[in-house]
Amino acid sequence: MNKLICIVIDDEPLGRAVIETFVKEIPYLGLSASFEDPVEALAYLHNNAVDIVFSDIQMPKISGMELLRSLVYPPVVIFITAHRDFALDGFEAGVTDYLVKPVRFDRFLKAVNRAKDKISLSQMATLQQQIHTDRIFIKSEGKLVKILFDEILYIEAQGDYLKIIIPSGSFTTQVTLKAMEEILNLPNFFRVQRSFILNLEAVRSINGNTVELTNGKSIAIALNKKEELFSLLGIK
Structure with a gap:
């Protein structure tokens, strides 16, 4: 951290x-x-x-x-x-x-x-100024790192920090999940539970109340989020 x-x-x-x-x-x-x-x-x-x-x-x-x-x-x-x-x-x-x-x-x-x-x-405020239509710059380990929205698999809250996972690795930055949720106000991102935002394009399968992503990560779905998630994924 x-x-x-x-x-x-x-x-x-x-x-x-x-x-x-x-x-x-x-x-x-x-x-x-x-x-x-x-x-x-x-x-x-x-x-x-x-x-x-x-x-x-x-x-x-x-x-x-x-x-x-x-x-x-x-x-x-x-x-x-x-x-x-x-x-x-x-x-x-x-x-x-x-x-x-x-x-x-x-x-x-x-x-x-x-x-x-x-x-x-x-x-x-700095984060919001760095937002573009397809990417964001975050401060991680003392430097500004460019992350393409399409690269993001999921984002995990860890206290006052966020862990942003992309296929090649991860970055930790001091921003709240709520702030990131407001910034990522895009149709392909969804807050599936209290601690996770996921990229819907990274969903591989759903088993009961668990979603599995393309990198093998399994994330529990909050009960009050399941219906909305299924709707966004086009599942009836």
């Missing part, structure tokens, strides 16, 4: 250590780097894809606010500081949340979930 890539920036070792520990407690976060020096962090951000930045504000050389404003395409930022006075400036600069030290894990988790939701909405 793809993780949200994070970095931590704080000139205080104890502050960094606390946030690093919290990040490692959350399965869908991946810590790629941790910095004492914000200038080094800025260089890293210019050369690496990062989803979330956890940053102190008051630091030597440049502040967290200055770092954020210097980025042309900033990732989601959560400020972590001992000073409440910066909260308004932070929100005006576009930060997702603002945590005051000492940070409690429950408050950290709330901020991370807010960041995750913001990233999901952004990716949905």
